[in-house]
Amino acid sequence: MVVGEVASSTEVLVIxxxxxxxxxxxxxxxxxxxxxxxxxxxxxxxxxxxxxxxxKALIHAAEIAGMREEAAAAGVDLEIRPDLRRIQARMQDAxxxxxxxxxxxxxxAGVERVKGRARFTRENRxxxxxxxxxxxxxxxxxxxxxxxRPAGLAALPFDGxxxxxxxxxxxxxxxPATLAIVGGGYIGVExxxxxxxxxxxxxxxxxxxRLLPLMDAALGGVVERRLKExxxxxxxxxxxxxxxxxxxxVSMERPPARPDSPLSAPARVGAGLAPLADxxxxxxxxxxETILVAIGRLPNTDxxxxxxxxxxxxxxxxxxxxxxxRAARRxxxxxxxxxxxxxxxxxxxxxxxAAATAAGKRASFDPAAIPQxxxxxxxxxxxxxxxxxxVTAGAEVKSFRFPLSASGRAQTVGPRVAGHxxxxxxxxxxxxxxxxxxxxxxxxxxxxxxxxxxxxTLDDLAxxxxxxxxxxxxxxxxxxxxxxxxxxxxxxxxxxxxxxxRPS
Amino acid sequence: xxxxxxxxxxxxxxxPIVEIQTDKALVEIPAPAAGTVAKLGAGVGAIVKVGELxxxxxxxxxxxxxxxxxxxxxxxxxxxxxxxxxxxxxxxRDKDEPSVTGEAGATERTQSPHGILSVHAGGRATPRTxxxxxxxxxxxxxxxxxxxxxxTELGIDLAQVVGSGPGGRxxxxxxxxxxxxxxxxxxxxxxxxxxxxxxxxxxxxxxxxGSSSATALPTSPVPRELGSAAPGRIPIAGVRRVIxxxxxxxxxxxxxxHGHDELDAQPLVDAVRGLRRRAGDRGSVLTLSVFFVLAxxxxxxxxxxxNSSIDVGAxxxxxxxxxxxxLAVATPAGLIVPVVRSPDRRSLFDLAGEIxxxxxxxxxxxxxxxxxxxxxxxVTNFGSLGGRFANPIIRPPEVGILGFGAIRExxxxxxxxxxxxxxxxxxxxxxxxxxIDGDLSVAFQEHVRELLSDPVHLLLGE
Numbered sequence: 025m026v027v028g029e030v031a032s033s034t035e036v037l038v039i040x041x042x043x044x045x046x047x048x049x050x051x052x053x054x055x056x057x058x059x060x061x062x063x064x065x066x067x068x069x070x071x072x073x074x075x076x077x078x079x080k081a082l083i084h085a086a087e088i089a090g091m092r093e094e095a096a097a098a099g100v101d102l103e104i105r106p107d108l109r110r111i112q113a114r115m116q117d118a119x120x121x122x123x124x125x126x127x128x129x130x131x132x133a134g135v136e137r138v139k140g141r142a143r144f145t146r147e148n149r150x151x152x153x154x155x156x157x158x159x160x161x162x163x164x165x166x167x168x169x170x171x172x173r174p175a176g177l178a179a180l181p182f183d184g185x186x187x188x189x190x191x192x193x194x195x196x197x198x199x200p201a202t203l204a205i206v207g208g209g210y211i212g213v214e215x216x217x218x219x220x221x222x223x224x225x226x227x228x229x230x231x232x233x234r235l236l237p238l239m240d241a242a243l244g245g246v247v248e249r250r251l252k253e254x255x256x257x258x259x260x261x262x263x264x265x266x267x268x269x270x271x272x273x274v275s276m277e278r279p280p281a282r283p284d285s286p287l288s289a290p291a292r293v294g295a296g297l298a299p300l301a302d303x304x305x306x307x308x309x310x311x312x313e314t315i316l317v318a319i320g321r322l323p324n325t326d327x328x329x330x331x332x333x334x335x336x337x338x339x340x341x342x343x344x345x346x347x348x349x350r351a352a353r354r355x356x357x358x359x360x361x362x363x364x365x366x367x368x369x370x371x372x373x374x375x376x377x378a379a380a381t382a383a384g385k386r387a388s389f390d391p392a393a394i395p396q397x398x399x400x401x402x403x404x405x406x407x408x409x410x411x412x413x414x415v416t417a418g419a420e421v422k423s424f425r426f427p428l429s430a431s432g433r434a435q436t437v438g439p440r441v442a443g444h445x446x447x448x449x450x451x452x453x454x455x456x457x458x459x460x461x462x463x464x465x466x467x468x469x470x471x472x473x474x475x476x477x478x479x480x481t482l483d484d485l486a487x488x489x490x491x492x493x494x495x496x497x498x499x500x501x502x503x504x505x506x507x508x509x510x511x512x513x514x515x516x517x518x519x520x521x522x523x524x525x526r527p528s
Numbered sequence: 529x530x531x532x533x534x535x536x537x538x539x540x541x542x543x544p545i546v547e548i549q550t551d552k553a554l555v556e557i558p559a560p561a562a563g564t565v566a567k568l569g570a571g572v573g574a575i576v577k578v579g580e581l582x583x584x585x586x587x588x589x590x591x592x593x594x595x596x597x598x599x600x601x602x603x604x605x606x607x608x609x610x611x612x613x614x615x616x617x618x619x620x621r622d623k624d625e626p627s628v629t630g631e632a633g634a635t636e637r638t639q640s641p642h643g644i645l646s647v648h649a650g651g652r653a654t655p656r657t658x659x660x661x662x663x664x665x666x667x668x669x670x671x672x673x674x675x676x677x678x679x680t681e682l683g684i685d686l687a688q689v690v691g692s693g694p695g696g697r698x699x700x701x702x703x704x705x706x707x708x709x710x711x712x713x714x715x716x717x718x719x720x721x722x723x724x725x726x727x728x729x730x731x732x733x734x735x736x737x738g739s740s741s742a743t744a745l746p747t748s749p750v751p752r753e754l755g756s757a758a759p760g761r762i763p764i765a766g767v768r769r770v771i772x773x774x775x776x777x778x779x780x781x782x783x784x785x786h787g788h789d790e791l792d793a794q795p796l797v798d799a800v801r802g803l804r805r806r807a808g809d810r811g812s813v814l815t816l817s818v819f820f821v822l823a824x825x826x827x828x829x830x831x832x833x834x835n836s837s838i839d840v841g842a843x844x845x846x847x848x849x850x851x852x853x854x855l856a857v858a859t860p861a862g863l864i865v866p867v868v869r870s871p872d873r874r875s876l877f878d879l880a881g882e883i884x885x886x887x888x889x890x891x892x893x894x895x896x897x898x899x900x901x902x903x904x905x906x907v908t909n910f911g912s913l914g915g916r917f918a919n920p921i922i923r924p925p926e927v928g929i930l931g932f933g934a935i936r937e938x939x940x941x942x943x944x945x946x947x948x949x950x951x952x953x954x955x956x957x958x959x960x961x962x963x964i965d966g967d968l969s970v971a972f973q974e975h976v977r978e979l980l981s982d983p984v985h986l987l988l989g990e
Contacts, residue, residue, distance in 0.1 A: 384809035388680040392668060452695070454670065479670035479697055 031160035034060040042069020044359035044371030045169035051379035068123040090221030144329040165382035172321035172360035204312035211318040349378040405469035408457030420451030424505030445498035671698035767862035793953035799983035813884040825872040837925035854903035927960035
């Protein structure tokens, strides 16, 4: 076949069909542009196909599977037998419905879809390779949205069988007897919680001294306590060394000087777990039929031919963009290939801006906060600045942590509902951050983000009538607390730490 | 940079500590409080990068735990003299910049226990230790996302808008008012390519070619804060200091001659309108200033002697090879003149985009030192505010400056004894009479008049 250099042309080329890419394509069409979307694999990207959506379907099933105790406490006895094959079928059904829906939206909007891997060959042209076919596309503006992939460990290379990334674990059709998870970030915590509820013996290996190290410490504490209840073994200050036949060797950092510190225990054994085998030299070996490595993600920028004039990569090989998402005269970038948290909702928000910029309009990505959610047990939602960050910054801080145990709605669910709502405000009472742990608090993150975006004050939050009895009342309660006037809680530690203060 | 004090020196509040030379400005940074100089951050002549430590001051009255909080509060809110001026001209935050960029490095103070203040160059008042907490949050203007979007679309810097909502929130109405020349928005004051002019011209385009009123270009309302000042003494620093030096040198050493003329701008207005319509969204950058700069460049190619400088010491006239036209852009800090390199060697849209970019960079104080250099001539579009003729002052070592008044409808003799109401553009040319004789001055101005009277001629370059 003679392909030659004949190029088709488009006004806006979007590379990558994940949440950022497909949103950018739809929005660019909305601006009246001719749009071509290039996707190498499946529309929907990681999020829809092998990330947020299937994992939440799995977590939902695991939640049900983990309800025996809660149900018994509520007066209902359940018999539970999870079947991962049927759970898988349900996950794939959800994925298919959503990706099919997105494809329909794209086709309905008149976005031209091209399958293949795009590579820049000139400032205004890409070559799209699909098998042995090459198509050349000339563009006026290109939006790079190629996303990210799981980072691996040299000592534990992915083998597609025992050492898996999150995609591999989500594709399991059998619940492993033992699951070791390397990395205590949100992916490790979410999947660890789910598989523990489905019956696996789970160990989480985290190099730092707490779970969810990028979030407010109190949130990680809530999660850690619940994981222990679920029988999950949490190894902190621990590093995975090597894979053995049926096991994983982990080196443990020497415990710090204060043995009473809750974070210093070298290994914490979950309830009912066998003691760990000492492998000598400060290392231990744990049984691990399956190993999930979830230590972070790497931007997909290496195979794009990005030596386009003006395009710069930072040290982490992410594309450097300005607030309008522009990287060079003809190149914009959004989502995981740029700086910031690798989250679908961030990519979608950036897509709005990039599409407008590509259409010659003025736009700027300028959020006050990007919410972060962890779908573990209980759910975690963190929006904006934590108290520690605000204090470290030298800001005058007013904050209050309202325990969910004081919430009427929480009491109807059970006597020992874990979690809290904490609001952080500056000296003028302007809300800077809201941090939540508790059942279904992921659904409260939207209100938290709205409050921060609108520049709401503690008064605004407290005086907004929150419906009773709901978990959302905790937001107003924490605002009242930070104003020094809590209604359903006494003054707590968090509130006592308000005022102008500095870390020692 | 030059230190005005040494380590161990006791200083009074507001006493100048260090003089920093940026490309355009020499800025004195005063002590934020009384105390003893504990440490100087860099040697004389050193280039201090944005964010680097300038000096450490052991403030008086500080005690452990509550670090001179009264003093510090008043520092945050009170007048800081030159430092305030410096902060206004806040340098680009980009830490990759090789030196303090823009007009002057703003200072940033980090407060720590024991009353020690460290003062850093550049950046917003974000302490070093906090990559994200205060910067984006505490200093973020209180405005809803929809208002921020509106501001972006209108090219308004929210930090410059005074909010009228509860608790000082910036409302959509505040942004619109700022865009119309109210509040503190500088674009309407004297902007060469201000967004306002762009919007006005868009409005004209929308009204259609057939309308007889389609030619009127109303001037913008005077900004509320223009010329406002409280009784008292204002330090001359930063951009203002440079302006004072340059203008004094120009007026006391250059014998100016000025010429004034007018032209029928109907073809020009039609051309702008037609090009914009044809260009669609891309057309928003096609302002009248683009054509003024292009006309100046073409006339300079025709009369290279006007594109020159005097080297008094060598007793030589230096005729420049490049034609680089500076644009006067008004900013809250004062007039800044970014330079368009070789305007006549660019495509129209390239030129328009570059002018738009430079003007925006100047207003946002993000213009790079190199973009303020190498000018060989200056254009000022004072007419965006109104007015007909002016006597613009030359920026040495240049020898000419071209000013444009407001296009207004006036009676115009069409030939054959016919008088019509036409949009009329006034032009004013200032020349260094040591080099430019009257005949050349008139010929240059006449050439500019012809180019702008016939936009096809102007665009073709012939």
